[in-house]
Amino acid sequence: MPDSDSSVDVYEYILDKIDAVPHLEAVILLWNSRPVAWLPEELASRLYLSKEKATEILNDLARQQLVQQVASSPAKYSYLPRNEEQDEWMYKVDVAYRRELVRISTMLHSKTPSSVREFARAFRIKKDREP
Template sequence: MIPDDIRRFIVQCIPSVPFLEALLLLRDGGAREWDSAQLAQRLYLNTAKADELLAQLLRAGLLSLHEAAPTRYFYAPRTPQLAGLVDQLAVIYGQNLIEVSTLIHLKTNRKAHLFADAFVWRKKER
């Protein structure tokens, strides 16, 4: 079972499973620095997708850029509370991989359905 605070964190802050996988990989790497090529290789993605994930993680306040090498990222949540949520999520994901993945996919599918519904032509009633 996913605790409510972690469920909220997933729904509000985790847009995709690749985002989560990248986050947890960088978290587990400690102070190691990553670039898009390394992340792409480890997650079996193309470098464009890895660049996108790193940019999303940076905007979310989960990573920082190396000052001398602006293409090198490292795990650095902006607050201790955020770091604590990620730590809890890592444990829960390890124990409930399917439930966490399903929650992320349901959220993504719901957004896709809402977007698709905007383009449905409705018959005008008389």
């Protein structure tokens, strides 16, 4: 697995990909239980959230391409193993969060609100598409 000397990179990855602590805990839970798919209410129960909030978090993570909605009724979600690099990042995130829960939680709590970041991302994507 990846070496642990790249802890600075893992913080940047978390700041870039993860909106809040519940998002981080949800994706880590799905990562650690892969390939099991979860109902939003199951995730809500494990993370002490409402079903609506858990569904919102799962949809946010799906937009970030960290989880996927599994074709089932009712909808279930699982970790999305897009490539080996993402799996390596998730390994690093999991290890870092276990070792530095307070530091990472504090870092995420002090982060710019997601609505502001989404607005900025829209401009970054548009800029990337220009010739």
